[in-house]
Amino acid sequence: MAWGMAGTGRTRQPRWRHRLGTLSPLLLGALLVGCPSSPDDSVPDASPAFTTGPPAAAPTGPTGARWEIVEMLRDARDLSHHPSDGGGHASIESSEPPTIVAGGTGRFTLLYEVGPHGVATNGMIFLQVSPFWGWSTPQVTQATAPGYTTVTPIPGDIALEPETLDRQLLGIRNVGRPLALGDRIRLVYGAGAGAARVDRYAERGARFWIAVDGDGDGVRAVLSDSPTVDVTAGPPSRMVLTAPTIARPGAPLRLTVAILDAAGNAGTPVTGTIIVDDPPDGVSVESPLVLTPDDLGRGTLIATATEPGVLRLHVTGPGGLRAESNPIIVSAEAPRVLWADLHGHSHLSDGTGTPADYFTYARDVAALDVAALTDHDHWGILKLDEEPTFWEAIRAATARFHSPGRFVTLLGYEWTSWIYGHRHVLYFEDDGEVLSSIDPRYESPRQLWQALAGRRAMTFAHHSAGGPIPTDWTIPPDPVLEPITEIASVHGSSEAQDTPSRIYAAIPGNFVRDALDRGYRLGFVGSGDSHDGHPGLAHLGAPAGGVAAIIADEATRPAILQALRARRTYATNGPRILLQVALGAHPMGSTIAAPDDDTLIARVVAVNPLARVDVIRSGAVAASFRGDGARESAVQHKLADLRGGEYVYVRAVQEDGGAAWSSPIFIE
Ligand SMILES: [Zn+2]
Ligand SMILES: [Zn+2]
Numbered sequence: 001m002a003w004g005m006a007g008t009g010r011t012r013q014p015r016w017r018h019r020l021g022t023l024s025p026l027l028l029g030a031l032l033v034g035c036p037s038s039p040d041d042s043v044p045d046a047s048p049a050f051t052t053g054p055p056a057a058a059p060t061g062p063t064g065a066r067w068e069i070v071e072m073l074r075d076a077r078d079l080s081h082h083p084s085d086g087g088g089h090a091s092i093e094s095s096e097p098p099t100i101v102a103g104g105t106g107r108f109t110l111l112y113e114v115g116p117h118g119v120a121t122n123g124m125i126f127l128q129v130s131p132f133w134g135w136s137t138p139q140v141t142q143a144t145a146p147g148y149t150t151v152t153p154i155p156g157d158i159a160l161e162p163e164t165l166d167r168q169l170l171g172i173r174n175v176g177r178p179l180a181l182g183d184r185i186r187l188v189y190g191a192g193a194g195a196a197r198v199d200r201y202a203e204r205g206a207r208f209w210i211a212v213d214g215d216g217d218g219v220r221a222v223l224s225d226s227p228t229v230d231v232t233a234g235p236p237s238r239m240v241l242t243a244p245t246i247a248r249p250g251a252p253l254r255l256t257v258a259i260l261d262a263a264g265n266a267g268t269p270v271t272g273t274i275i276v277d278d279p280p281d282g283v284s285v286e287s288p289l290v291l292t293p294d295d296l297g298r299g300t301l302i303a304t305a306t307e308p309g310v311l312r313l314h315v316t317g318p319g320g321l322r323a324e325s326n327p328i329i330v331s332a333e334a335p336r337v338l339w340a341d342l343h344g345h346s347h348l349s350d351g352t353g354t355p356a357d358y359f360t361y362a363r364d365v366a367a368l369d370v371a372a373l374t375d376h377d378h379w380g381i382l383k384l385d386e387e388p389t390f391w392e393a394i395r396a397a398t399a400r401f402h403s404p405g406r407f408v409t410l411l412g413y414e415w416t417s418w419i420y421g422h423r424h425v426l427y428f429e430d431d432g433e434v435l436s437s438i439d440p441r442y443e444s445p446r447q448l449w450q451a452l453a454g455r456r457a458m459t460f461a462h463h464s465a466g467g468p469i470p471t472d473w474t475i476p477p478d479p480v481l482e483p484i485t486e487i488a489s490v491h492g493s494s495e496a497q498d499t500p501s502r503i504y505a506a507i508p509g510n511f512v513r514d515a516l517d518r519g520y521r522l523g524f525v526g527s528g529d530s531h532d533g534h535p536g537l538a539h540l541g542a543p544a545g546g547v548a549a550i551i552a553d554e555a556t557r558p559a560i561l562q563a564l565r566a567r568r569t570y571a572t573n574g575p576r577i578l579l580q581v582a583l584g585a586h587p588m589g590s591t592i593a594a595p596d597d598d599t600l601i602a603r604v605v606a607v608n609p610l611a612r613v614d615v616i617r618s619g620a621v622a623a624s625f626r627g628d629g630a631r632e633s634a635v636q637h638k639l640a641d642l643r644g645g646e647y648v649y650v651r652a653v654q655e656d657g658g659a660a661w662s663s664p665i666f667i668e
Helices: 025-031 067-077 355-365 388-401 445-452 512-517 557-565
Strands: 008-012 017-020 089-096 105-113 124-129 149-154 160-166 169-174 184-189 203-213 220-223 228-232 238-242 252-260 272-276 283-285 289-291 298-305 309-311 314-316 322-324 328-330 337-341 370-373 408-417 421-427 457-461 484-489 523-526 547-551 569-572 578-583 599-605 610-617 620-626 632-638 647-654 659-662 665-667
Touching: 089 203, 089 228, 105 203, 124 184, 149 160, 238 314, 238 322, 252 355, 272 298, 289 298, 355 370, 355 388, 370 388, 388 408, 408 557, 421 445, 445 457, 457 484, 457 557, 484 512, 484 569, 484 659, 523 659, 547 557, 569 578, 578 647, 578 659, 578 665, 599 610, 599 647, 610 632, 620 632
Parallel strands: 337 370, 370 408, 484 523, 523 569
Antiparallel strands: 008 017, 017 220, 089 105, 105 184, 124 169, 124 203, 149 184, 160 169, 203 220, 203 228, 238 252, 252 298, 272 289, 272 314, 283 298, 309 328, 314 322, 337 547, 408 421, 421 457, 523 547, 547 569, 569 659, 578 599, 599 632, 610 620, 610 647, 647 659, 647 665
16 A cells, blocks of 8 residues: 655656655645555545545545556656756755664755756756655754755855645745856755654665755655665564464474564664573573674574464563464474465655565565565655566565575565556566556556466455545456455455454445455465564554464475465454364365355454454355363354355454454355
8 A cells, every 4th residue: 555645757868866756735736645664754544635536637436446546657757857946966964863773853954956957047946755664854944843954055145935834845946147157955854853754664775865946836846866775673662473383393393582672673783692481392592692782673583382382482582572473373283374465565666665675574574475565656756666676676586586485585576556556466477567557558457457468476465445545346356356355454354344353444235345345365474564664564564464374384485376366365454363163174265155154263362352253255254152261172063054155264363453354164
């Protein structure tokens, strides 16, 4: 999904020039899509912007289509610009304090130097700080308030009129003589007592976007060398201990420890020792983990468990930080569970941080087995489908981090259709293309599936019940390319009206359960859709997140593709819950002719106490079992008279709202 601003255009010659249209402030406001993890910037969850229908003159189309965004993107794409747009050079002279901490404040001195094409009278220069994550809006009227910005021309005979044009956007109009090569403008962002509030998510290369409308016609272009600053994690605040869900008796068991700040950011230098507290009988741990500042607060411990059963380990670290692991099921025969986050964003669209930082967090902090970075095809200050270097950066990082057997990466992007709903596309091979949702060849789901036919690829509809845009479920998902749907993410759950952490702006009748009632056979995954650079742990900074459990014997692309196509998956909204479900001998995700055994069996081993375990049969809750505060539950439920066309799945809900959803079992 998406939040952010749009309005940039495609790359043109000269190479480093990018067009931006004029932006309607109202529309931009609507595009800063509410997100549970960005309360400062969010518009209300139920913003009318999400639910208003198409304007009178708009083409007809699916319920929920966001025609105003489509029109804006098309307009921006079709703009023409003057050679002076995007001209000149920008740099950062200083930032104070020397280390900029997430969620803190800073003062930044930027220098813009006019290029050879100049800036005409009435031309404009823009400072756009990231429209995400709480940077102060640059403003020139309140000297003591955050974001106060001074604008100083060099030399002094230049006449400028700066004005805040929108959230995070300052425009500086040239009201005097034309500016020429050699003229400069110094900007101090955060010049007043209130300084400037910065991103609350740590990231390398947070950009101060400088744009220029050189001829004053209202069309601007971004300087690709717009200066950047690194934002580092805040003080240690929490520790996360992650273990494999399934461990084999006697085999080495890797425990991943990460010390994070209050917003879930990693990377704080920490010194100290981490020990496993009182390991139970049958569990041995290799020497304690000693962290040096170079470890940036993360490391691994190797343990061995010999006795079958459920294990929860505890660790104590520096500063008294403590953590409990997710449940570990020590078993010789339980099918292996791989944890995946198949959907998230970096600063190459509207997220935070670099692709390498994204995969590093996924592997070393969140201890995922599988990760995909899926930046938007055409959304953000600059657009992936117009920047070949962006796609190359994603491909290179995906290839570099791919380590079969240990950590699987998948190449992907988000097909960000504001007509039919968003889908992310994953390739299970080294190469793939960005088939853009605004390219007339790929602008409908059917066109997308035609283009992907025969490929080792999959598509996943997400935030499908509502959120920033619902999925058009009148189009049946391609059974080969889309056998799975993302049911939970930071946007909430799209499962059903009665789901825990229901998605905002949900459209009745458009939930995943309604899609199943149409006869679609969809398995379930969760994924973070994280924009904060925290794949696998998006729920730390939001009321809910999402991860996918994939039942596969080995961590390889072919095994994962096979498991996904067979719907051997379940979803959670963050916690690493074990969920095993079968109808007779048939595991979750199966399609069966007629049940030889009509007893549904479910086993849940939760992270926190369970509120209930629900059995959902063909559109309704057929049975609900109380959790009674226990963290484990075993359920058996007879499903009398199962008929062709029916489906059944299990939903486990913790008292804290954490939840897991099995893929359904379908009766043919
Ligand atoms: Zn997304
Ligand atoms: Zn999306």
